[in-house]
Amino acid sequence: MENSPGPAGRPAETDPRFALMDHAMGYLFSAALRAVAALSVADHLGAGPRPVAELAEAVGADPLNLHRALRLLATRGIFTEDAPGRFALTPAAELLRGDVPGSYRAAVLMLTDRTFWRPAGELEETVRTGTSPFDRLFGMPFFDHFARDAETAAVFHVGMAAMSDPENPLVARACEFPPASTVVDLGGGHGGLLLAVLREHPGVRGVLFEQPHVLREHRLGELGADDRWDLVAGDFFAEAPPGDFYLIKRILHDWDDEQSARILRHCREAVSEHGRVLVVDAVIPPGNDPDPGKVIDLLMMSSLPGRERTRADFDALFAEAGLRVTRVLPTGTRLSIVEGAPAT
Incomplete structure (x- = not known):
């Protein structure tokens, strides 16, 4: 029977109004997640469970409000209240520590940064007008803001590295x-993906193509074989260096179709005769099933001019640049490799 009593005498929440209520308040979970990540709460639980009063003193927080935030996160498996007022790490909360391999704390802070958070709050404007409110809110486009604000740029690049590092070896293994x-590696940031490719494929050489200020923080020295890679500074809207394979990971989804086609066209002009262009991005599937790409798509919509694309979208985009999609490869991550060859 609908709304019959559930746990602890509460009505069973089958009424769709309850679901709508939960969805409408979902942003509060993200807010709580950001708060505990920013306060480094997980770092103070590495040695074991602690009372919330001790945690609050250690991180400089209000005990009651910290308890309330952790209590909400625990409902989704991030932290657990193993005794009244005492919290412990879970596998998900472990990744919020800044001192563990594979830490995801920087990624959480990036994804909940004000550069994404504020425009998302204005999504009604985006849906209505077809344009992002980012310029209005920050006085300039997304990447111009990053170029002028070193602190925000650091949040972005470190956060992207934290999000990408677990993916990169899998993407590298899926490439041939x-x-x-x-x-x-076009617009490859600090070179995490190229580093994984060079480790996985010892017979190839690599070129990291990025803006000068990004190249200064590159990681390719970790390879221990400096003769296998080069740094080339430039702008992918203006050119692409010569090569056989072009990796374009999480770049095209930042830009609209005209801008993305321009990037691909430069690769088409520079690629060797039998070379390939490899776009590493989400490919949105048809149907109503949940898909992470559908979520990221709204992040792009609110802060950037870009979008996530379907297979048909990629076919049209590649054709506009003088390329043809030859296949779409799974990677074992949330991303696929859309492979393109010069069109005949």
């Missing part, structure tokens, strides 16, 4: 590169 080929 003949020995002695040159792989260009």
Whole structure:
């Protein structure tokens, strides 16, 4: 019977109004997650469970309000209240520690940064007008703001690295590169993906193509074979260096179709005769099933001019740039490799 008593005498929440209420207040979970990540709460639970009063003193927080935030997060498996007023880590909360391998804390702080949070709060404007409110809120476009604000840029690049590092080895293994080929990582940030490719494919050479201020923080020295890679400074809207394979990971989804086609066109002009362009992005599936790409798509919509794309969208985009999609490869991550070859 609908709304019959559930646990602890509460009505069973089958009424769709309850679901709508939960969805409408979902942003409070993200807010709580950001708060405890910013306060480094998980770092203070590495040695074991602690009373919330001790945690609050350690991180400089109000005990009652910290308890309330942790109590909400515990309902989704992030932290657990193993005794009244005492909290412990869970596998998800462990990743919020800043001192563990594979820490996801920087990614959480990036995804909940004001550069995403504030425009998302104005999504009604975006849906109504077709344009992002980012320029109005911050006085300039997204990447211009990053170029002028070193602190925000650091949040973005460190956060992207934290989000990408677990994916990069899997993406690298899914790629096929003949020995002695040159792989260009276009807009590759600090070089995490290219580093994984060079480790997985010892016969190839790599080129990290990025803006000068980003290249200064590159990680390719971790390879221990400096003769296998080069740094090239430039703007992918203006050019692409010569190469056999072009990796474009989480770049095209930042830009609209005209801008994305321009990036691909430069790759088409620079690629060798039998080379390939490899776009590593989400590919939105048809139907109503949940998909992470559908969520990220709204993040792009609110703060950037870009979007996530379907297979048909990629076919049209590649054709506009003089390329044809040859196949779409799974990677074992939330991203796929859309492979393109020069159109005949």
